[in-house]
Amino acid sequence: MNCGVVGRCIRPTDEELENFGTPDFTIYNAGQFPCNRYTHYMTSSTSIDLNLARKEMVILGTQYAGEMKKGLFSVMHYLMPKRQILSLHSGCNMGIDGDVALFFGLSGTGKTTLSTDHNRYLIGDDEHCWSDYGVSNIEGGCYAKCIDLSREKEPDIWNAIKFGTVLENVVFDEHIREVEYGDKSVTENTRAAYPIEYIPNAKLPCIGPHPKNVILLACDAFGVLPPVSKLNLAQTMYHFISGYTALVAGTEDGIKEPTATFSACFGAAFIMLHPTKYAAMLAEKMQKHGATGWLVNTGWSGGSYGSGNRIKLAYTRKIIDAIHSGSLLNATYEKTDVFGLEIPTEIEGVPSEILRPENTWGDKKAYKSTLLKLGGLFKNNFETFTNYKIGKDTKLTQEILAAGPNF
Numbered sequence: 477m478n479c480g481v482v483g484r485c486i487r488p489t490d491e492e493l494e495n496f497g498t499p500d501f502t503i504y505n506a507g508q509f510p511c512n513r514y515t516h517y518m519t520s521s522t523s524i525d526l527n528l529a530r531k532e533m534v535i536l537g538t539q540y541a542g543e544m545k546k547g548l549f550s551v552m553h554y555l556m557p558k559r560q561i562l563s564l565h566s567g568c569n570m571g572i573d574g575d576v577a578l579f580f581g582l583s584g585t586g587k588t589t590l591s592t593d594h595n596r597y598l599i600g601d602d603e604h605c606w607s608d609y610g611v612s613n614i615e616g617g618c619y620a621k622c623i624d625l626s627r628e629k630e631p632d633i634w635n636a637i638k639f640g641t642v643l644e645n646v647v648f649d650e651h652i653r654e655v656e657y658g659d660k661s662v663t664e665n666t667r668a669a670y671p672i673e674y675i676p677n678a679k680l681p682c683i684g685p686h687p688k689n690v691i692l693l694a695c696d697a698f699g700v701l702p703p704v705s706k707l708n709l710a711q712t713m714y715h716f717i718s719g720y721t722a723l724v725a726g727t728e729d730g731i732k733e734p735t736a737t738f739s740a741c742f743g744a745a746f747i748m749l750h751p752t753k754y755a756a757m758l759a760e761k762m763q764k765h766g767a768t769g770w771l772v773n774t775g776w777s778g779g780s781y782g783s784g785n786r787i788k789l790a791y792t793r794k795i796i797d798a799i800h801s802g803s804l805l806n807a808t809y810e811k812t813d814v815f816g817l818e819i820p821t822e823i824e825g826v827p828s829e830i831l832r833p834e835n836t837w838g839d840k841k842a843y844k845s846t847l848l849k850l851g852g853l854f855k856n857n858f859e860t861f862t863n864y865k866i867g868k869d870t871k872l873t874q875e876i877l878a879a880g881p882n883f
């Protein structure tokens with residue numbers, strides 16, 4: 477992505493600008509002007525139209541800066557697989573030993589927060605490609621949510637908000653120009669767009685070797701998924717194709733209560749081919765490069781949204797640390813009912829009782845029925861995909877099906 481959209485795209489050097497020639501793609505952003513919602517297939521006065529042949533995108537009726545980057549992300553989901561490159565809706569970072577981790581997840585599940593890690597190099601927070609040479613960021617900056625942002629919990633993002641960063645939808649005092657990060661009066665989806673080099677340990681250029689860990693993030697507002705589970709390849713494919721999260725108030729307009737969302741490949745809005753095409757590419761790359769899959773619940777524990785609490789970010793960070801260090805791979809595991817997930821019995825710095833969700837619920841009956849409810853939602857959702865084969869391999873398709881909830 478090589479243009480200058482609020483610091484998030486890869487900016488050309490002065491030399492490249494000299495010989496810029498014609499752009500690869502042109503965005504016409506008339507965000508203040510609504511589209512005609514009475515046109516066929518229109519459901520609102522907002523539209524983002526792509527013409528792949530003309531290499532043009534037209535944005536109407538929305539001034540949300542996210543539309544530009546996500547529109548181009550859709551283009552990449554078309555162009556990249558044609559070159560055997562997998563486009564990924566994931567954050568990405570790298571340890572000092574060169575171990576790369578991907579963080580897949582829908583909006584608000586923690587891609588930006590968890591890939592921005594003081595002890596690791598940031599490759600990017602949201603959009604990447606995985607080719608035969610390793611991973612690379614599509615963007616040149618980040619787009620962090622900053623609702624309730626605090627210096628203590630997210631110091632790197634806090635410090636990246638300085639001159640040159642664009643704050644979107646935040647409320648601030650006009651006189652002293654101080655931002656009130658807790659203020660949701662415009663929207664909960666407040667953002668900070670900053671160039672990646674505002675993160676001190678950014679990996680420049682934003683490329684890295686083949687991933688060692690593939691972390692699937694779900695913010696489970698039902699509170700029944702374990703804080704972390706180790707996945708085999710078939711389970712990784714199953715959860716990748718399912719693309720589950722339970723949204724709470726935030727990015728999507730009108731969502732105030734938690735609802736289960738299934739978004740294939742953690743990006744149904746952006747994919748252009750059938751989900752199993754991307755899943756097969758992911759499986760092949762993970763197998764070839766020996767990557768391990770993980771499912772991390774950054775959502776609720778001790779009950780559903782309303783009665784339980786969101787898992788502390790500090791605990792999620794400890795879980796992620798144990799994945800990166802390799803220590804979690806060697807932990808002792810036990811298997812859960814229904815989802816058949818392998819969960820560790822101990823992780824340093826995390827209270828052991830929270831690792832098994834059942835332990836944290838006071839009402840065990842409510843836990844069981846909520847677990848079965850979620851399992852049922854997964855099953856229903858997956859029916860859409862059962863007729864599609866993963867590549868030519870029917871065995872893999874069967875394995876993926878068997879890797880889902882079983883009850």
Ligand SMILES: Nc1ncnc2c1ncn2[C@@H]1O[C@H](COP(=O)(O)OP(=O)(O)O)[C@@H](O)[C@H]1O
Nearest residue numbers: 583584585586587588589621774787788789792
């Ligand atoms: N346990 C947790 N893990 C990750 N994020 C959490 C957790 N608890 C609260 N959060 C908050 O959830 C939000 C995650 O948003 P973000 O990282 O921007 O998601 P994404 O990049 O996937 O859209 C942040 O505001 C973060 O502070």
Ligand SMILES: C=C(OP(=O)(O)O)C(=O)O
Nearest residue numbers: 542582583584602619727
């Ligand atoms: C820009 C977006 O991505 P994310 O919320 O994952 O940062 C969005 O979905 O609006």
